[in-house]
Amino acid sequence: MGVHPQLNKNGELQHLLTTEGLPVAILHHILDTAESFAGVTERDVKKIPLLRGKSVFNLFFEPSTRTRTTFEIAAKRLSADVINLNMAVSSQTKGETLLDTVNNLSAMHADMFVVRHNQSGAAHLIARHVGPEIHVINAGDGWHAHPTQALLDMFTIRRYKQDFRALRVAIIGDILHSRVARSQIHALTTLGVPEIRVIAPKTLLPARVERLGVHVYHNMTQGLQDVDVLMMLRLQHERMESAHLPSTEEYFKYYGLTPEKLMLAKSDAIVMHPGPMNRGVEIDSEVADGSQSVILPQVGFGIAVRMAVMSILAGN
Amino acid sequence: MGVHPQLNKNGELQHLLTTEGLPVAILHHILDTAESFAGVTERDVKKIPLLRGKSVFNLFFEPSTRTRTTFEIAAKRLSADVINLNMAVSSQTKGETLLDTVNNLSAMHADMFVVRHNQSGAAHLIARHVGPEIHVINAGDGWHAHPTQALLDMFTIRRYKQDFRALRVAIIGDILHSRVARSQIHALTTLGVPEIRVIAPKTLLPARVERLGVHVYHNMTQGLQDVDVLMMLRLQHERMESAHLPSTEEYFKYYGLTPEKLMLAKSDAIVMHPGPMNRGVEIDSEVADGSQSVILPQVGFGIAVRMAVMSILAGN
Amino acid sequence: MGVHPQLNKNGELQHLLTTEGLPVAILHHILDTAESFAGVTERDVKKIPLLRGKSVFNLFFEPSTRTRTTFEIAAKRLSADVINLNMAVSSQTKGETLLDTVNNLSAMHADMFVVRHNQSGAAHLIARHVGPEIHVINAGDGWHAHPTQALLDMFTIRRYKQDFRALRVAIIGDILHSRVARSQIHALTTLGVPEIRVIAPKTLLPARVERLGVHVYHNMTQGLQDVDVLMMLRLQHERMESAHLPSTEEYFKYYGLTPEKLMLAKSDAIVMHPGPMNRGVEIDSEVADGSQSVILPQVGFGIAVRMAVMSILAGN
Numbered sequence: 001m002g003v004h005p006q007l008n009k010n011g012e013l014q015h016l017l018t019t020e021g022l023p024v025a026i027l028h029h030i031l032d033t034a035e036s037f038a039g040v041t042e043r044d045v046k047k048i049p050l051l052r053g054k055s056v057f058n059l060f061f062e063p064s065t066r067t068r069t070t071f072e073i074a075a076k077r078l079s080a081d082v083i084n085l086n087m088a089v090s091s092q093t094k095g096e097t098l099l100d101t102v103n104n105l106s107a108m109h110a111d112m113f114v115v116r117h118n119q120s121g122a123a124h125l126i127a128r129h130v131g132p133e134i135h136v137i138n139a140g141d142g143w144h145a146h147p148t149q150a151l152l153d154m155f156t157i158r159r160y161k162q163d164f165r166a167l168r169v170a171i172i173g174d175i176l177h178s179r180v181a182r183s184q185i186h187a188l189t190t191l192g193v194p195e196i197r198v199i200a201p202k203t204l205l206p207a208r209v210e211r212l213g214v215h216v217y218h219n220m221t222q223g224l225q226d227v228d229v230l231m232m233l234r235l236q237h238e239r240m241e242s243a244h245l246p247s248t249e250e251y252f253k254y255y256g257l258t259p260e261k262l263m264l265a266k267s268d269a270i271v272m273h274p275g276p277m278n279r280g281v282e283i284d285s286e287v288a289d290g291s292q293s294v295i296l297p298q299v300g301f302g303i304a305v306r307m308a309v310m311s312i313l314a315g316n
Numbered sequence: 317m318g319v320h321p322q323l324n325k326n327g328e329l330q331h332l333l334t335t336e337g338l339p340v341a342i343l344h345h346i347l348d349t350a351e352s353f354a355g356v357t358e359r360d361v362k363k364i365p366l367l368r369g370k371s372v373f374n375l376f377f378e379p380s381t382r383t384r385t386t387f388e389i390a391a392k393r394l395s396a397d398v399i400n401l402n403m404a405v406s407s408q409t410k411g412e413t414l415l416d417t418v419n420n421l422s423a424m425h426a427d428m429f430v431v432r433h434n435q436s437g438a439a440h441l442i443a444r445h446v447g448p449e450i451h452v453i454n455a456g457d458g459w460h461a462h463p464t465q466a467l468l469d470m471f472t473i474r475r476y477k478q479d480f481r482a483l484r485v486a487i488i489g490d491i492l493h494s495r496v497a498r499s500q501i502h503a504l505t506t507l508g509v510p511e512i513r514v515i516a517p518k519t520l521l522p523a524r525v526e527r528l529g530v531h532v533y534h535n536m537t538q539g540l541q542d543v544d545v546l547m548m549l550r551l552q553h554e555r556m557e558s559a560h561l562p563s564t565e566e567y568f569k570y571y572g573l574t575p576e577k578l579m580l581a582k583s584d585a586i587v588m589h590p591g592p593m594n595r596g597v598e599i600d601s602e603v604a605d606g607s608q609s610v611i612l613p614q615v616g617f618g619i620a621v622r623m624a625v626m627s628i629l630a631g632n
Numbered sequence: 633m634g635v636h637p638q639l640n641k642n643g644e645l646q647h648l649l650t651t652e653g654l655p656v657a658i659l660h661h662i663l664d665t666a667e668s669f670a671g672v673t674e675r676d677v678k679k680i681p682l683l684r685g686k687s688v689f690n691l692f693f694e695p696s697t698r699t700r701t702t703f704e705i706a707a708k709r710l711s712a713d714v715i716n717l718n719m720a721v722s723s724q725t726k727g728e729t730l731l732d733t734v735n736n737l738s739a740m741h742a743d744m745f746v747v748r749h750n751q752s753g754a755a756h757l758i759a760r761h762v763g764p765e766i767h768v769i770n771a772g773d774g775w776h777a778h779p780t781q782a783l784l785d786m787f788t789i790r791r792y793k794q795d796f797r798a799l800r801v802a803i804i805g806d807i808l809h810s811r812v813a814r815s816q817i818h819a820l821t822t823l824g825v826p827e828i829r830v831i832a833p834k835t836l837l838p839a840r841v842e843r844l845g846v847h848v849y850h851n852m853t854q855g856l857q858d859v860d861v862l863m864m865l866r867l868q869h870e871r872m873e874s875a876h877l878p879s880t881e882e883y884f885k886y887y888g889l890t891p892e893k894l895m896l897a898k899s900d901a902i903v904m905h906p907g908p909m910n911r912g913v914e915i916d917s918e919v920a921d922g923s924q925s926v927i928l929p930q931v932g933f934g935i936a937v938r939m940a941v942m943s944i945l946a947g948n
Contacts, residue, residue: 037650044423047369047397053679054426064419069399073371073424081679081703096908104698107931108705109678253884261939275420276412299423362711362741363685384737385715389687389740392713589737592728615739 005124008132012316015127015136016309018145019187023147027190031155031306038155038301046136050311055112060139061087061117067277070299071114074306077114082111085145103291106134112313113137120144120179135313139315143179148309149274150183152302154191154213156294157229159301160270163192170223170265171197171214172255173233173282174204185212199223201255203245220255224264232273235282248281258284262292270294321440328632331443331452332625334461335503343506349624352616366627367396370427376455377403378435380593383455386615387430396428413598418442419627420462422450428629429453436460436495439464451629459495464483465590466499468618472610473487473545475617478588480507486531486539486581487513489549489598490520496590497549500530502609515539517571519561536571540580547572551598559572564597578608587612637756643948647759647768648941650777651819654847659786659822661685665940666787670933682943685713686743692771693719693749696835699771700906703930705745706893712744734758738766743768744945745919752776754813767945775811780941782815783936785822788926789861791933792902802855803829803846804887804913805865806836812906813865817844828835831855833887835877852887864905867914868908880913890916896922902926 004021013026028060039172057077058068068084075082082254087101106114112135115123120142127136138144154164161167169188175181175198188196189212198209210216217223224230247250257271271287273295279285288295320337324330329342346525372391374384384400389509391398403417410480421429431439436458443452456462468479478603479481491514504512507529514525515533517518526532533539540546561567587599587609595601604611634652645658653932661897688707690700700716707714719733737745744767747755752774759768772778786796793799807813807830821844822829830841832850835891842848849855866884877883889903903919906926911917920927 046371055678055708065374065403069401069421070424072399073397076371076399081705083704085697085701087697098906100909100911103928104931105701107701107928108935109620228901275416276825277416278411296419296423299420300425303424364688381717381719385717385737386740388715392687392715427649521872591732593732595729595732612739615736616741618742 005127008194008316010316013309013312014132014313014316015123015138016147016313017123017127017136017138019150019183020188021191022147024179024185024190024192027151027154027187030151030305030308030312032074033150033306033312034155034301037304037311038306041192046077047079051075051078051111051314054080054314055083055109055168056080056111056112056114056310057083057105058082058114059116060085060089060104061115061122062140062281063088064140067116070302071137071139071306072110074303074310075112077303077306078310080310094258098122098125099129102129105280106130110134112310114139118138118142120290135316137302137313143177145183146179146304147183147187148302149180150187150300151309152273152305153184153231153274154187155301155305156272156298157270159297160294164188164193167228168195168226169193169194169197169229169231170199170217171231171233172199172220172257174235175200175209175233176204177236178233179247184231185214187194189213194284197223199255201245218263220257221264224261227265228269230257230269230271232264232271232283234274234276235278248307250279252281256280256282256284257287259286259290262287262290266296272298275299321443324632326632328506329625329628330448330632331439331454332460332629333439333443333452333454335463335466335499335507336461337464337507338502338506340508341469342508343503345469346467346621346628347474349628350467350471350617350620353497353620353627362393363395364393364466365495367394367427367630369392370397370481370630371425372398372428372430372626373421373613374398374400375403375421375431376401377438378456379404380432380456383432385621386618387453387455390619390626392617394405394623394626396626408446413437414415414441415445415485418445426450428626430455432456434458440607443508451632453625453629456495459493459498461499462495463499463503464618464622465496466503467589467625468614469547469588471502471617471621473578473616475584475613476610477541477544480504480509483544484542484596485508485509485513485547486533486543486547488515488536488539488573490551491516491525491549492520492522493552494549495578500547501530505529508593511544513539515571517561534581536573536577537580540577543581544584544585546573546578546581546587548587550590550592551594564594572598572600574595575602575606578603578606583610586588588614634891637759640948643849645941645944646764646948647755647770648779649755649759649768649770650947651779651782651815651822652777654779654818654822656772656822656824659783659819662783662937662940662944663787663790663794665944666783666933666936669936669939669943676698678709679711680709681711682706683710683946684744686712686946687741688712688714688817689737690714690716690740690746691719691737692717693747693754694772695720696748696772699748702934703769703771703938705933706942707744709935710939712942712943719814727750729730730757731761734761737880737899738762742766744942746771748772750774750884767948769941769945772811775809776813776934777815779815779819780934780938781812782819783941784930784937785816785863785904785906786819787933787937788904788930789902792926792931793860796820796825797827799860800827800858801825801829801861802831802849802859802891803863803865804831804852804855806867807832807841807865808836808838809868810865814844816863817846821845829859831887833877851880852893853896856893859897860901862889862894862897862901862903864915866906866908867910880910888912888914888916889919891918891922895921900924906933
């Protein structure tokens with residue numbers, strides 16, 4: 001599959017593995033399709049038969065109730081059969097290799113694998129391995145990518161801000177360990193956002209992050225000036241306890257989003273968060289529940305975006 | 317929602333949280349509706365499309381395979397999509413608050429939450445918090461309430477004894493820690509049962525239990541005299557091991573239901589138990605499997621009652 | 633039920649518990665029915681309504697993601713409602729007996745139980761206990777039987793070799809602890825295979841295994857001579873660590889299937905394995921992935937065979 005591991009030879013989406021290198025036309029196609037599904041989830045009867053008779057396997061090598069649930073709901077609303085496999089406790093422990101496991105599930109005539117794995121590249125590995133009738137969706141691999149999260153974020157921005165080409169966007173928090181941030185930066189860049197900022201302490205930034213085309217800030221006062229969109233990141237508990245941070249109180253003081261800091265952004269700026277939130281660590285409750293927060297709408301859009309990705313893949 | 321936290325402004329059932337204060341007309345409506353579903357589960361094709369396109373979330377913060385299964389079956393027979401969430405191992409452990417979790421699931425366009433929690437009031441808290449399009453069913457909260465269990469018990473009594481207003485009912489066992497007993501007492505009272513007895517050692521009775529309108533007995537010989545219905549309670553293992561009881565042998569000797577003790581009740585008395593049973597602790601196998609036992613029919617009625625509650629909620 | 637615990641009084645399949653004593657006509661009926669489903673799983677829409685409205689309970693007292701998944705897929709493709717019960721962590725731990733658990737699930741109007749248990753005879757016990765409207769499928773009990781695995785193996789052999797009555801078949805590995813091997817031997821015998829060989833070290837063979845009508849070999853060089861079908865067994869990790877074997881390297885040297893050893897068999901011999909494979913222990917990767925391996929097709933046939941068994945049971 002060469003340069004574009006996620007496209008088929010007609011240039012259509014075969015797998016969704018990363019937002020990096022995803023053509024802008026496909027990005028727009030996903031967002032437009034999601035727009036039509038955003039209505040479905042608000043209708044009284046939420047089921048549509050697009051994936052009827054298809055089998056979607058949730059392969060979660062790393063536990064995540066929330067993300068697994070959103071994919072399960074999306075697939076069921078498309079009338080697919082969903083098989084949840086908690087791979088952390090399954091035949092992996094019987095000594096079988098990852099690819100033997102995948103071969104076996106493929107032989108059960110799976111149509112789609114939704115893969116979460118703590119190792120970067122796991123979804124790519126599986127996608128390279130399966131036959132052309134199977135589609136792989138990366139639901140988060142190590143620190144690498146989480147494309148459906150980034151896509152639902154793009155959907156949210158488009159809903160509230162329309163034109164990507166006039167925006168100043170800030171991503172705030174633990175960029176270093178965040179697959180969400182990487183996927184957001186690639187998607188924002190492709191969609192033509194002229195100014196992407198990252199705001200984080202040095203210990204939570206990847207080396208040479210500027211190469212991704214972002215502007216680096218180490219303090220909120222400068223970084224939030226006149227931004228249209230604030231994308232908060234979740235601070236992982238393991239980071240809090242490690243040498244990366246002095247304390248969560250310190251972190252909140254400098255990088256926690258308070259009403260005061262939010263006032264530095266444009267008055268109509270929106271606040272986003274991928275969840276689950278650490279209130280009082282990366283975000284103040286007053287902001288999380290405030291009028292500029294679009295955190296809960298994001299969740300609903302997440303279902304629509306995942307339905308869109310699944311239905312596009314199933315059609316290609 | 318004021319006095320009736322589970323009714324909407326038209327006086328219809330919005331949530332099912334407790335049998336306390338539940339209007340008698342609604343109680344009868346649930347039992348009548350369940351009667352129609354009791355037939356469905358015996359039909360060859362058990363599916364009816366009343367909840368098609370609806371999403372029912374089982375939120376079990378406390379594990380219970382049996383109760384979760386009955387709700388899952390009830391929802392699937394109504395054609396709903398069911399999402400099982402084992403909340404004990406999910407994002408709660410990631411530090412998210414209960415209400416943030418509920419907000420997130422609501423944003424996924426849930427229609428119904430079935431909630432089990434080891435803290436009294438958890439289902440009420442969630443019900444007060446969600447929007448009007450979401451219905452909450454309490455599947456057991458702490459020592460407080462377990463309304464669907466009480467409703468299936470009422471359904472069972474009505475099936476075998478018809479008129480509630482002519483009955484003498486005894487509830488036997490660990491009343492103190494039992495959400496089932498509390499919900500039974502409220503339902504029996506509302507349905508007009510003239511004499512409700514509780515039979516238990518003093519250490520397993522709540523303070524001032526008489527205020528609930530029940531007659532208190534500390535021995536079976538007196539308590540079982542001429543009763544029509546015997547509602548046994550499960551003795552929790554943790555109680556057996558605590559200071560509340562000398563030993564399970566002692567308990568069985570004084571409060572275990574044996575064929576001899578059962579003869580003190582009316583000759584056509586029925587024996588009920590919410591399960592799972594501790595044979596040889598609160599009930600003798602000869603009684604559990606005997607001709608007066610309606611313990612297994614209770615289970616089937618439980619599906620019908622849960623289908624009734626779900627379909628009534630979905631229609632309001 | 634007497635001589636044939638799995639047949640009803642009309643001689644039809646009421647339960648599938650073992651391949652031992654299963655009449656050859658029923659064996660062929662299952663294989664023929666599976667043939668029609670093997671097509672379904674390759675069709676675009678895989679769902680057929682044969683079990684619509686039926687409730688299939690997966691009762692797994694022993695964890696097995698893979699086997700549970702194949703039954704779940706088979707049932708869903710037949711449009712059944714599937715309830716997965718991880719019995720290892722459910723009310724069994726609350727002190728309820730196995731038969732009380734089964735009684736309760738039966739009272740929920742279950743139609744089919746798929747049972748896996750680490751004790752031989754568990755599925756038989758349940759089958760003897762349930763009413764005539766419930767069908768039990770043994771998904772593996774102790775060292776005793778695993779009939780659907782054996783049936784999918786027979787289906788595989790028939791696909792590639794057509795006539796059972798002209799075959800030399802070798803079963804290789806830990807026969808002693810293998811319910812798969814026992815079920816294979818009974819099925820092969822009934823289907824008229826004239827020569828069944830078992831190849832294993834003495835410590836991994838049951839006492840007096842010849843009574844089953846098999847020829848015993850202790851080395852591959854003699855045992856593989858001119859065979860048509862090689863049925864490898866999985867070497868359980870617990871055996872590797874026990875006194876039964878010196879080391880996995882030793883085992884591989886003598887009993888591991890390598891390309892060299894495979895050349896002793898007929899040139900068109902097929903290689904089978906029930907999975908999950910221990911590459912480099914009982915089988916070399918070159919053989920597992922080689923042109924004579926039919927290990928992956930076996931998995932797909934497993935879905936078709938399980939659909940066949942379920943639909944035949946539901947019709948009787």
